[in-house]
Amino acid sequence: xxxxxxxxSMDCAEGRAANLPCNHSTISGNEYVYWYRQIHSQGxxxxxxxxxNNETNEMASLIITxxxxxxxLILPHATLRDTAVxxxxxxxxxxxxxxxxxxxxxxxxxxP
Amino acid sequence: NAGVTQTPKFRVLKTGxxxxxxxxxxxNHEYMYWYRQDPGMGLRLIHYSVGEGTTAKGEVPDGYNxxxxxxxxxxxxxxSAAPSQTSVYFCASTTGAYSNQPQHFGxxxxxxxx
Numbered sequence: 235x236x237x238x239x240x241x242x243s244m245d246c247a248e249g250r251a252a253n254l255p256c257n258h259s260t261i262s263g264n265e266y267v268y269w270y271r272q273i274h275s276q277g278x279x280x281x282x283x284x285x286x287n288n289e290t291n292e293m294a295s296l297i298i299t300x301x302x303x304x305x306x307l308i309l310p311h312a313t314l315r316d317t318a319v320x321x322x323x324x325x326x327x328x329x330x331x332x333x334x335x336x337x338x339x340x341x342x343x344x345x346p
Numbered sequence: 347n348a349g350v351t352q353t354p355k356f357r358v359l360k361t362g363x364x365x366x367x368x369x370x371x372x373x374n375h376e377y378m379y380w381y382r383q384d385p386g387m388g389l390r391l392i393h394y395s396v397g398e399g400t401t402a403k404g405e406v407p408d409g410y411n412x413x414x415x416x417x418x419x420x421x422x423x424x425x426s427a428a429p430s431q432t433s434v435y436f437c438a439s440t441t442g443a444y445s446n447q448p449q450h451f452g453x454x455x456x457x458x459x460x
Contacts, residue, residue, distance in 0.1 A: 336388030
């Protein structure tokens with residue numbers, strides 16, 4: 235699986251958009267980009283994933299660059315409950331055991 | 347609406363003791379995984395299973411054994427616990443290959459080895 239690189243920490247003001255970057259310059263054509271978050275050492279929670287196109291769901295938006303070497307997770311109106319560690323992971327989409335390789339993630343702190 | 351259930355939630359063991367962690371999922375998922383997470387680090391894969399009766403090694407399998415006798419259950423065993431196995435253990439499940447569906451995680455088992 236492609237290695238991903240994320241900043242170790244970020245702050246965001248409550249109510250503002252949180253933009254979390256991820257570099258995955260070695261990603262291959264069949265690798266999806268997944269985002270999970272972990273709150274207070276609970277089990278990781280799935281947020282969103284995508285292959286080539288931008289994606290949006292009720293939690294967040296995922297913007298993937300045209301060359302697929304980087305992506306940005308956007309939380310449109312961050313709340314205090316969004317404080318968590320966010321993980322960006324590249325997962326091979328077919329024929330594999332579908333293993334996730336977690337890095338250290340980005341600690342997002344939403345400030346009041 | 348149970349999803350992935352892990353038992354027990356907490357356990358303290360003495361060095362050399364054995365125990366089994368149970369993971370149960372009610373989503374009819376084919377794939378199941380066991381991870382460990384040490385303080386300040388991401389999750390690391392211990393073992394996984396791609397279907398009933400199958401198991402495979404992940405990144406850090408030493409000191410652990412697993413079994414998948416029923417599709418809904420995935421057991422993680424420590425035969426002779428060591429202090430280095432003090433960690434938080436997470437189980438996850440997902441649908442099979444070609445599905446690109448996310449993994450669903452349990453709430454974890456916090457294990458301390460004295």
